[in-house]
Amino acid sequence: MKTNNRLSFALIMIVVVLLLLGCSNDTEKETLIIADQFGLAYAPIEIMKNQGFLREALDGAGLSTVTIEWKRLGNTTAIREAMLSEDLDIGFVGIPPFLIGVDNGMDWRIISGISQTPSALIASSKAVDSLEAIDDSTRIIVPQPGSIQHILLSMYAKRMYGDSKKYDHQLVAMSHPDGYTAMRTGASNTLHFTTPPFMQQEMKLENATVLLDGETCFGGPFTFIVGICPERIYDNPKIYTAFKNALEKSIEFIGTYPEDALEVLSESYDYSEADLKAYMDHPQMIYETDVRGLDAFVSFMVEEEILSDSILNSDLYWGSDNE
Incomplete structure (x- = not known):
């Protein structure tokens, strides 16, 4: 009888500990670290920050002690490394590098889409005035290999030339601001696959030529940026839901409030409201939570062996509604 009592007591204590751990999951986090990248595709993050929507949501969930830290990183590689070291909790990335991360064992999944975005491959000199003028000396600036710009270019090369890797040896990894700086030098052999506002700024450069746009590469509209987080954040339901x-x-x-949004974003990005309105009025600049084109990216990247077949069975979204 005493043995049974001891066993029962031990089992009760285990249950109590597990319950305490479960209850503490929402409150143990002291700082929520969020990172976006460069460009207007990430405008909702600036709105969230400026208008205090996340602070309000956390407070409403009883998480007023959780502080918020905002970061801006140059590409998905930096986001992945920060998330692996737990120096980052939520990030915003293009679909292809997100998929590559999943395929390589990252436990991140999609929270939500945030934007469709126009994009363009731009030449800075009359020396390259068409795709046919690209030769082996031409350098193509993208945020990183495996970026959405890289995969869009690969999609176009596969469809037009039967070789998705046609331009791979010409890629140069740079952030969008650094790419814009390189384009301003007017180097005759430099192209940049970029997005607003850098796209419009480069199009104003003397001798600039748009060689290709993102929707032509993809074959229609697609989500450019998604929000992602690892399992440890999804398992913190109050924080996840608040975000x-x-x-x-x-x-x-x-x-709903486009004029107020312009005012906020003008200050955040240091552009005039007139210029910003012109950038954001582009018909392909759409902010929405839907995720479009995911299956097409998966199919292409598996077919070209950028991803393994195992990605086809992966859970890519958090939340049972999307799984």
Whole structure:
């Protein structure tokens, strides 16, 4: 009888400990670290920050002690490394590098889409005035190999030339601001696959030529940027839900109060409201939570052996509604 009592007591204590651990999961996090990248595709994050939507959502969830830290990183490689070291909790990336991360064992999944975005491959000199003028000396600036710009270019090369790797040996990895600086030098052998506002700024450069756009590469509209987080954040339901609600509110704010959004973003990005309005009025600049084109990216990248077949059975979204 005493043995049974001891066993029962031990089992009760285990249950109590597990319950305490489960209850503490929402409160153990002291700082929520969020990173976006460069460009207007990430405008909802600036709205969230400026309007205090995330702070409001966390406070409403009883998480007023959780502080928020905002970062801006140059590419998905930096986001992946920061997330692996737990120096980052939520990030925003293009679909292809997100998929490559999943295929390589990252436990991140999609929280939500945030934007469709125009993109263009731009030449800085009359020396390259068409795709046919590209030769082996031409350098093509993209954020990183495996970036959405790289995969879009590969899609076009596969469809037009039967070789998805046609331009791979010409890629140069640079952030969008650094790419814009390189384009301003007017180097005759430099191209940049970029997005607003850098796209429009480069199009104003003397001798600039648009050689190709993203929707032509893809074959139609697609989501450019998604929000992602690892399992440790999804398993923190109050924080996860607070962030998702704040993101949805930020996207809705841009559509409902466009003039207020322009004022906020003009200050954040240091552009005039007139210029910013011209950038954001582009018909391909759409802020929404839907994720479009994911299956097409997966199919192409598996077919070209950029991803393994195992990605086809991967859970790519957090939340049972999307799985």
